[in-house]
Amino acid sequence: MFLVAIKRSVIFALQSFWRNIWLSLATIFIISLTFLSINFLVIINAISDSAIVAVKDRVDVSVYFKRDVKEDKINEVKNHLETLPQVKEIIYHSPEDNLKEFKAKHENDPVIKETLDELAGNPLGATLIIKAKDLESYPEVLKAIDNPAYSELVEEKNYNDHQLVINRINTIANNIRRGGLVISIIFVIIAALIVFNTVRIAIFTHRNEVGIMKLVGASNWFVRSPFILENIFSGILACLLAIIVTYSFLALLQPHLASFFEGVDFDVTKYFNEHFLIIFGLQLVGITILNIISSSLALGRYLRS
Amino acid sequence: MIRLASVTKKFPPNTVALKNINLHIEPGEFVSIVGQSGSGKTTVVRLLIAEIAPDEGKIIIGGWDITHIRNRQIPLLRRQIGVVFQDFKLLPKKTVFENVAFALQVSGGTKSRINKVVPQVLKIVDLEEKRNRYPHQLSGGERQRVAIARALVHRPKILLADEPTGNLDALNSKDIIDLLIKINEFGTTIVLVTHNKEIVNSLKRRVITLEEGSIIQDQKVGKYII
Numbered sequence: 001m002f003l004v005a006i007k008r009s010v011i012f013a014l015q016s017f018w019r020n021i022w023l024s025l026a027t028i029f030i031i032s033l034t035f036l037s038i039n040f041l042v043i044i045n046a047i048s049d050s051a052i053v054a055v056k057d058r059v060d061v062s063v064y065f066k067r068d069v070k071e072d073k074i075n076e077v078k079n080h081l082e083t084l085p086q087v088k089e090i091i092y093h094s095p096e097d098n099l100k101e102f103k104a105k106h107e108n109d110p111v112i113k114e115t116l117d118e119l120a121g122n123p124l125g126a127t128l129i130i131k132a133k134d135l136e137s138y139p140e141v142l143k144a145i146d147n148p149a150y151s152e153l154v155e156e157k158n159y160n161d162h163q164l165v166i167n168r169i170n171t172i173a174n175n176i177r178r179g180g181l182v183i184s185i186i187f188v189i190i191a192a193l194i195v196f197n198t199v200r201i202a203i204f205t206h207r208n209e210v211g212i213m214k215l216v217g218a219s220n221w222f223v224r225s226p227f228i229l230e231n232i233f234s235g236i237l238a239c240l241l242a243i244i245v246t247y248s249f250l251a252l253l254q255p256h257l258a259s260f261f262e263g264v265d266f267d268v269t270k271y272f273n274e275h276f277l278i279i280f281g282l283q284l285v286g287i288t289i290l291n292i293i294s295s296s297l298a299l300g301r302y303l304r305s
Numbered sequence: 306m307i308r309l310a311s312v313t314k315k316f317p318p319n320t321v322a323l324k325n326i327n328l329h330i331e332p333g334e335f336v337s338i339v340g341q342s343g344s345g346k347t348t349v350v351r352l353l354i355a356e357i358a359p360d361e362g363k364i365i366i367g368g369w370d371i372t373h374i375r376n377r378q379i380p381l382l383r384r385q386i387g388v389v390f391q392d393f394k395l396l397p398k399k400t401v402f403e404n405v406a407f408a409l410q411v412s413g414g415t416k417s418r419i420n421k422v423v424p425q426v427l428k429i430v431d432l433e434e435k436r437n438r439y440p441h442q443l444s445g446g447e448r449q450r451v452a453i454a455r456a457l458v459h460r461p462k463i464l465l466a467d468e469p470t471g472n473l474d475a476l477n478s479k480d481i482i483d484l485l486i487k488i489n490e491f492g493t494t495i496v497l498v499t500h501n502k503e504i505v506n507s508l509k510r511r512v513i514t515l516e517e518g519s520i521i522q523d524q525k526v527g528k529y530i531i
Contacts, residue, residue, distance in 0.1 A: 008410050214379075214380075216383065216384075216407060217411050218411035
């Protein structure tokens with residue numbers, strides 16, 4: 001008996017879906033648009049997060065040593081810095097490496113080239129490039145370099161520039177995250193209201209049918225279930241449509257992002273693949289719950305008599 | 306079969322639709338309830354299908370006191386009373402067969418029972434050949450016959466007909482009344498709510514006349530007096 005009722009509810013839902021195809025398509029379209037808006041926001045968040053990570057990853061502190069400082073002394077500094085928990089990586093550039101790099105960088109500048117030729121030997125010292133585990137750790141790292149035991153070995157360090165960049169990035173990252181959260185919440189509320197009203201309109205157009213069903217002895221459950229199921233079908237199809245459109249959009253977007261994030265491993269399609277279940281699963285669960293609530297509320301007023 | 310004891314029904318703000326109505330309808334009777342618009346005829350029908358509850362008095366149908374019927378029991382009541390209305394109340398997106406079958410489906414009727422009973426009732430109302438048509442593809446008289454077929458699928462002991470000929474021409478009206486007489490001859494109690502004088506006078510059956518919510522006349526073989 002119960003299984004028969006469920007089977008009939010499914011059949012009625014499918015029948016109603018098909019026989020009111022234009023209304024069903026309109027509902028699917030609106031729910032899809034809602035999903036697409038949310039996915040767009042997810043894309044923006046993913047891009048901004050990756051951009052922040054990419055910029056953060058490029059931040060480092062370069063310590064330029066005096067020309068006469070021996071390599072074993074620099075290794076001593078390096079070893080000491082490596083013991084700091086804040087330090088992620090230290091790269092040693094020998095004076096020869098630095099000269100080679102400098103020459104390559106200025107190969108089209110005849111003045112610099114001429115000056116270097118006039119100088120006997122290598123005018124550049126060694127460099128340590130230090131990467132911290134996170135942006136907040138740089139002040140600690142810089143403080144360690146200021147150690148009186150090492151400070152006289154150091155010719156120069158790009159402390160101030162990085163401090164400014166670090167602060168700016170942190171502010172931007174926090175603002176984006178905060179703004180993104182607020183926009184996401186507003187978006188979800190608007191999306192929920194749109195879907196809620198779409199379902200209400202769909203049920204309003206069926207109000208006479210609800211009355212007739214009740215008249216011939218249908219229980220409230222029997223009246224309600226096909227409508228809820230029909231709206232769940234619409235939600236599933238809208239989710240599928242949103243997946244197709246989102247991935248098509250990502251395929252178009254990826255080449256542009258690849259050139260923007262040159263040198264950084266960021267693939268927005270891969271991001272969606274990795275987070276597929278959480279992104280689309282949550283949307284599907286959300287729309288199903290929203291459909292059940294809105295269908296039940298919208299039907300309630302027609303089920304009273 | 307049907308008993309209304311001292312029933313009063315009021316609607317806000319201060320309309321008294323029925324005043325202290327006492328009514329007893331025996332099994333197998335064919336009763337016409339007549340009266341002008343606003344006399345309380347439709348209120349009687351709405352009370353009998355538990356669409357509304359009385360403010361005072363008692364309503365008993367087939368020994369079942371439905372005065373304070375619970376919401377979840379209403380579907381059970383409606384499966385035992387057939388009802389037809391002036392506006393047919395058919396599901397527009399379902400075929401003739403599906404509309405009739407629907408009344409059985411809601412009560413959990415098996416497929417084999419549906420396939421047996423629905424053709425039988427469609428035969429009674431002479432619509433077997435139009436079983437796959439949709440309501441908008443039928444005439445008014447045919448739509449009303451679908452509604453009657455649907456009302457009959459549970460083999461109800463009572464059939465309430467609220468202005469069943471209100472939207473029909475004279476010829477179709479006669480067909481519907483003839484059909485109701487035929488159903489009554491099978492033993493079903495018919496309660497016909499109408500203000501069609503010709504029909505009431507031609508029936509020569511019991512007539513209950515309502516005026517401003519009160520029964521002003523109840524005749525065994527009555528006539529339309531208003």
